Amino acid sequence: MDATPAPSNPLAGASRAVALEVLLRGPAPRSEIARRLGLSAGSLTRLAKPLIDSGLLVEVGTSREARTGRPIRPLDINPTAHHFVGAKVTSDEVHVVITTLRAEVIASAHAALPGRDPDSVVDTVRTLTGELAAGGPPITAAGVCLGGRVAHHATVTAAPFLEWFEDVPLGRLLTDALGFPTAVDNDLLALTRAEHWFGAARGHDRFAVVTIGAGVGYGLVIHDTIVDSPDAGFGLLGHYPLDPLGPLCPSGHRGCATAMLAHSSICAAVSVGLRRSVTYDECLDLAASGDRVAEPVITAAGRALGRLIAAAANFTLVQKIVLTGEGIRLAEVARAAVDEGVRADRDPGFAPLDLDIRPSDFTQWARGAAVTAIQTYVLDDAPVAG
Amino acid sequence: MDATPAPSNPLAGASRAVALEVLLRGPAPRSEIARRLGLSAGSLTRLAKPLIDSGLLVEVGTSREARTGRPIRPLDINPTAHHFVGAKVTSDEVHVVITTLRAEVIASAHAALPGRDPDSVVDTVRTLTGELAAGGPPITAAGVCLGGRVAHHATVTAAPFLEWFEDVPLGRLLTDALGFPTAVDNDLLALTRAEHWFGAARGHDRFAVVTIGAGVGYGLVIHDTIVDSPDAGFGLLGHYPLDPLGPLCPSGHRGCATAMLAHSSICAAVSVGLRRSVTYDECLDLAASGDRVAEPVITAAGRALGRLIAAAANFTLVQKIVLTGEGIRLAEVARAAVDEGVRADRDPGFAPLDLDIRPSDFTQWARGAAVTAIQTYVLDDAPVAG
DNA sequence: GGGGTTACTTTCAGAGCGGAAGGCATGTCG
DNA sequence: CGACATGCCTTCCGCTCTGAAAGTAACCCC
Numbered sequence: 001m002d003a004t005p006a007p008s009n010p011l012a013g014a015s016r017a018v019a020l021e022v023l024l025r026g027p028a029p030r031s032e033i034a035r036r037l038g039l040s041a042g043s044l045t046r047l048a049k050p051l052i053d054s055g056l057l058v059e060v061g062t063s064r065e066a067r068t069g070r071p072i073r074p075l076d077i078n079p080t081a082h083h084f085v086g087a088k089v090t091s092d093e094v095h096v097v098i099t100t101l102r103a104e105v106i107a108s109a110h111a112a113l114p115g116r117d118p119d120s121v122v123d124t125v126r127t128l129t130g131e132l133a134a135g136g137p138p139i140t141a142a143g144v145c146l147g148g149r150v151a152h153h154a155t156v157t158a159a160p161f162l163e164w165f166e167d168v169p170l171g172r173l174l175t176d177a178l179g180f181p182t183a184v185d186n187d188l189l190a191l192t193r194a195e196h197w198f199g200a201a202r203g204h205d206r207f208a209v210v211t212i213g214a215g216v217g218y219g220l221v222i223h224d225t226i227v228d229s230p231d232a233g234f235g236l237l238g239h240y241p242l243d244p245l246g247p248l249c250p251s252g253h254r255g256c257a258t259a260m261l262a263h264s265s266i267c268a269a270v271s272v273g274l275r276r277s278v279t280y281d282e283c284l285d286l287a288a289s290g291d292r293v294a295e296p297v298i299t300a301a302g303r304a305l306g307r308l309i310a311a312a313a314n315f316t317l318v319q320k321i322v323l324t325g326e327g328i329r330l331a332e333v334a335r336a337a338v339d340e341g342v343r344a345d346r347d348p349g350f351a352p353l354d355l356d357i358r359p360s361d362f363t364q365w366a367r368g369a370a371v372t373a374i375q376t377y378v379l380d381d382a383p384v385a386g
Numbered sequence: 387m388d389a390t391p392a393p394s395n396p397l398a399g400a401s402r403a404v405a406l407e408v409l410l411r412g413p414a415p416r417s418e419i420a421r422r423l424g425l426s427a428g429s430l431t432r433l434a435k436p437l438i439d440s441g442l443l444v445e446v447g448t449s450r451e452a453r454t455g456r457p458i459r460p461l462d463i464n465p466t467a468h469h470f471v472g473a474k475v476t477s478d479e480v481h482v483v484i485t486t487l488r489a490e491v492i493a494s495a496h497a498a499l500p501g502r503d504p505d506s507v508v509d510t511v512r513t514l515t516g517e518l519a520a521g522g523p524p525i526t527a528a529g530v531c532l533g534g535r536v537a538h539h540a541t542v543t544a545a546p547f548l549e550w551f552e553d554v555p556l557g558r559l560l561t562d563a564l565g566f567p568t569a570v571d572n573d574l575l576a577l578t579r580a581e582h583w584f585g586a587a588r589g590h591d592r593f594a595v596v597t598i599g600a601g602v603g604y605g606l607v608i609h610d611t612i613v614d615s616p617d618a619g620f621g622l623l624g625h626y627p628l629d630p631l632g633p634l635c636p637s638g639h640r641g642c643a644t645a646m647l648a649h650s651s652i653c654a655a656v657s658v659g660l661r662r663s664v665t666y667d668e669c670l671d672l673a674a675s676g677d678r679v680a681e682p683v684i685t686a687a688g689r690a691l692g693r694l695i696a697a698a699a700n701f702t703l704v705q706k707i708v709l710t711g712e713g714i715r716l717a718e719v720a721r722a723a724v725d726e727g728v729r730a731d732r733d734p735g736f737a738p739l740d741l742d743i744r745p746s747d748f749t750q751w752a753r754g755a756a757v758t759a760i761q762t763y764v765l766d767d768a769p770v771a772g
Numbered sequence: 773g774g775g776g777t778t779a780c781t782t783t784c785a786g787a788g789c790g791g792a793a794g795g796c797a798t799g800t801c802g
Numbered sequence: 803c804g805a806c807a808t809g810c811c812t813t814c815c816g817c818t819c820t821g822a823a824a825g826t827a828a829c830c831c832c
């Protein structure tokens with residue numbers, strides 16, 4: 001009846017469309033929402049009523065744009081109507097965040113993983129979630145992401161970095177352990193979902209995400225829907241050839257994306273030249289200051305990244321690419337080389353590429369997992385479209 | 387009232403869905419169609435009635451599959467309910483076909499282009515269409531495709547091979563000249579549409595088309611919808627780098643797709659080696675018989691093609707690629723090299739690639755244009771989805 | 773030729789929609 | 803300061819489309 005966010009969960013049909021429109025495109029007056037969805041004003045009143053009653057939508061302060069007539073009463077999502085847990089599992093740590101319905105992070109924590117077995121993962125996620133959620137608002141659903149293959153948002157079918165080579169029903173295990181529905185997702189798909197709904201690519205129906213860090217990651221959204229497949233988010237571009245004269249990667253590919261861009265590759269190349277061990281950030285600092293060893297390595301990496309981006313844009317016809325990941329500083333330090341690489345492989349007659357460079361940390365990955373949970377909750381079925 | 391294919395054109399909503407389902411997925415009993423579309427049997431009876439009355443759908447002979455119960459009466463499209471014109475314009479010729487609603491070619495013709503100005507194109511298309519359509523069934527709509535940029539299926543914004551560098555309202559000109567609605571499309575998009583609805587990729591919701599011939603062409607369907615953009619079908623892959631040690635293309639790119647795969651590049655490479663001018667087919671014949679000059683050229687081309695295919699699959703996550711174009715014999719002669727190129731750039735852990743090699747001639751391109759017309763007619767709005 | 777089985781059709785009530793008319797909260801002007 | 807204009811939203815009503823259920827049709831088998 002009042003503020004209680006009643007479990008009016010089975011959002012369906014037009015009601016869901018209204019909620020999604022407001023969630024994804026921000027507050028808007030009823031008339032505007034009706035226009036966008038192709039509905040009449042009367043229908044919108046009817047549809048919005050129960051959503052407002054349930055606490056999911058709220059009327060926000062009247063806008064003073066029109067100077068005459070009855071003032072508009074924009075509708076907005078009440079982002080605190082629901083809260084979600086997101087978790088990113090790496091080979092040795094778990095990062096957990098609590099977010100609102102708009103994927104705003106309101107709390108985060110992380111802890112070392114005591115082991116790589118499923119029980120260790122489940123226990124660590126449960127402990128961190130318990131600490132963060134204690135005393136706070138109730139949690140509606142959770143999402144967990146990791147670098148591996150995931151089937152049906154439930155079963156991890158391969159996660160080499162955890163040495164999981166057989167099916168692990170992580171979704172079921174976590175749903176049981178946490179007490180609310182938990183979706184599992186590939187980490188790159190989760191991050192791509194977050195950029196799609198609430199991040200740099202908000203409002204775009206076609207874009208790619210490229211991440212650099214320990215490896216090179218890739219996610220794709222076409223026609224407002226993420227492109228999923230058994231191979232999605234699982235190293236499709238890792239050995240993409242970029243420089244025929246480049247160094248070798250551990251698998252023996254010369255000048256592949258991993259050999260040119262992975263943290264370990266860059267550190268190794270600079271360390272060998274300097275005859276001492278250097279960190280990734282040192283490599284970038286040295287390159288920025290014009291070091292004779294680091295600078296060409298970073299420039300070559302930047303150029304390779306640019307060529308990778310150009311190839312992605314050429315093959316997928318996207319005009320926007322979101323560039324992120326822990327190693328993203330490379331794109332800033334070597335921005336000129338990145339642009340040169342793009343120019344080398346992208347015909348100047350084509351539409352210009354919108355390159356969006358975003359900082360990243362593990363919180364972003366955990367937030368991505370929360371967005372998987374949000375999508376699963378809002379769309380009810382498999383999280384797919386936007 | 388009876389066989390007259392009444393202009394019940396404004397197919398909308400569920401009616402359109404029924405017609406599309408039958409058109410694209412062949413004859414099926416009402417119950418099966420209802421199940422696929424998520425409709426009740428009652429609704430299907432109601433929806434099918436007017437479609438049958440208008441002559442668009444027909445009941446085909448009962449199938450004797452079930453041995454008990456009332457026999458099923460499958461519904462099928464009446465492919466001759468409508469006829470379409472498709473035309474492909476090259477730099478010196480126009481190819482025209484007449485097709486049924488299922489894009490079956492029932493007549494074709496071609497003629498030289500007397501000039502490259504818009505009037506020459508319009509006149510030639512009109513003359514050929516008049517000859518083919520005379521005395522035959524009435525034409526519902528036409529489609530014209532060419533290698534260039536096309537906006538809104540109406541205006542050619544760039545067609546370098548015709549030396550058109552300013553907007554040409556070809557759609558309007560042809561609609562006026564022919565007397566029925568005419569859609570204009572990029573040739574690669576048109577061919578991709580044909581493969582999507584009525585060709586090798588029928589039933590697939592994600593695939594790429596790669597053509598080899600005078601150049602290298604590319605089309606993409608994701609989520610059952612063709613990927614369109616101002617750059618689509620317009621040489622996005624033409625200068626994609628494939629072999630760092632390859633020959634130069636006319637634009638100065640070493641080992642790019644054009645340099646490795648275009649007819650002129652292959653003929654030039656073999657001709658230079660043999661000290662005499664050879665045709666494309668001669669090159670392939672020589673290579674097949676183990677010629678010392680032609681064989682390595684063709685093998686390198688095949689390998690480059692394989693690498694191009696692998697890259698397309700990696701970036702777009704498609705599992706099916708349709709390979710066609712006038713130069714397709716290359717893929718047959720050098721099939722082993724193509725497969726080797728795919729293996730080189732495609733991780734064996736990924737889903738296997740379904741490579742579909744299809745013969746091609748100019749009739750296929752004209753048929754593609756007819757499919758653009760069919761899609762425009764059936765979908766009413768911009769031809770987009772399937 | 774009657775019973776069994778399955779495919780399709782008819783009937784009917786309910787859900788959801790758009791359009792029209794009215795209510796409401798403001799700004800504006802006499 | 804009150805009537806009016808304006809534009810947003812709500813209420814109401816009839817229409818259309820739908821699924822569920824009951825009814826009919828067409829075949830096979832015995």
